[in-house]
Amino acid sequence: MAPPLEPDNSVRVWPVRLVIARCQVDYAGRLTAHLPFATRLLIVKADGSVLVHSDDRSYKPLNWMSPPCTLVEGVDRHGEVEWVVEARNGDTLRISIQEIVSDSSYDLGIDPGLQKDGVEKHLQELLAQHPGSLAEGLSLVRREFPTAIGPVDLLCRDIEGASVAVEIKRRGDIEGVEQLTRYLELLNRDPLLSPVRGIFAAQEIRPQARVLAGDRGISCATVDYDALRGMDDPTVRLF
Amino acid sequence: MAPPLEPDNSVRVWPVRLVIARCQVDYAGRLTAHLPFATRLLIVKADGSVLVHSDDRSYKPLNWMSPPCTLVEGVDRHGEVEWVVEARNGDTLRISIQEIVSDSSYDLGIDPGLQKDGVEKHLQELLAQHPGSLAEGLSLVRREFPTAIGPVDLLCRDIEGASVAVEIKRRGDIEGVEQLTRYLELLNRDPLLSPVRGIFAAQEIRPQARVLAGDRGISCATVDYDALRGMDDPTVRLF
């Protein structure tokens, strides 16, 4: 789908189109699906994708077509307006429109996109740089230490030279403790590493996780993300 | 959020609200995320959920809040309109609105919902009725045959009376073959069943899965869903 041309042939940003319409929808692709007639919100995005939303069940549309795809507006056998949205692989979305309540378009321009911050990965980088903030005298052996069931976030050594496995989460939940438990069990089979103890590190540790960790002999460390970031970049400390 | 009251105190269906606005968005919950100022589509659904869409990257919103949540419209420290959407668990979505391009609401009413067809469960039902379409003379012993690691989709007997385990997927991938392999290993320990061979059945089988299956001595069967459905309902054959 090429962007629309203005009367003077200038290229304009393809707008997002919002349609409120009474419609029925049929999808044929990986599965077959049908939506009976009802009033819905139809969104045609700049990339050609189409979303069919009801007023609940967020955030997934009732039905949709992912880009790249083409939209052809035509008339069905009942003489009603029909949108046929087709993907390269033959997936087809047919929208029969009985009545249009509203139809408007807007240029949104290019979106700078989402900036994710404070994710596990960044926490891991910061803690790898400052393992001492987890326990006195802790030093890093390796980040993403490989095991057969996946990499351990941090493998460290404590002040007495004993191995310490660290699992890092933004929010410490039971599943994170379970994960660390599995790693510890595996690591402790290695006579070169054993005994390995565990530290569960998170910005926030839920009570249930804390209890489970205690039961497993795993220590918990709440991480001050902002403080760590301050240690990471000395210029921040000036303010 | 209670539905709005009309001047005569009658309760009205809460409408979906569409706003085109230049805004910035901050999310704090499982992660922290930021959207710089740009013009976007904001959708407030009847169930209170909020979606922030750009004009591409369907169908997932750039940012969102799932129900149940509450939206409070206020003013931020810069004197600009700010929506604060908060969930029970403390997750917060802050939308600072610099300029509203459009703001409209519509009553969509209740949606009858999506009717899906062709999912794994339905495939399993159809193949259970017509095991012969997988291999000549195959007959069903039991659907969802229980094992210690979960139920096998179909347990059959071939024309010579030998056991056959069938794993059904819509799209045959490596993990499906692995799953069937685990079942076969377990089933073959049972002297009453052994030897058990495997059939990997799917509407579409990926090359890698086919190779792995061959390597494990598992046969593959691509399933013609429409043909099966035709067999399922005799009236269809009249056309």
Next chain:
DNA sequence: ACGTTGATTTCGTAA
């Protein structure tokens, strides 16, 4: 209410 599993998953990253 909770856990498990499938999904038209989507989305990122590393190989």
Next chain:
DNA sequence: TTACGAAGTCAACGT
């Protein structure tokens, strides 16, 4: 390009 794993996964189903 493909494969693998995580996701603010979501959503349906069984216990």
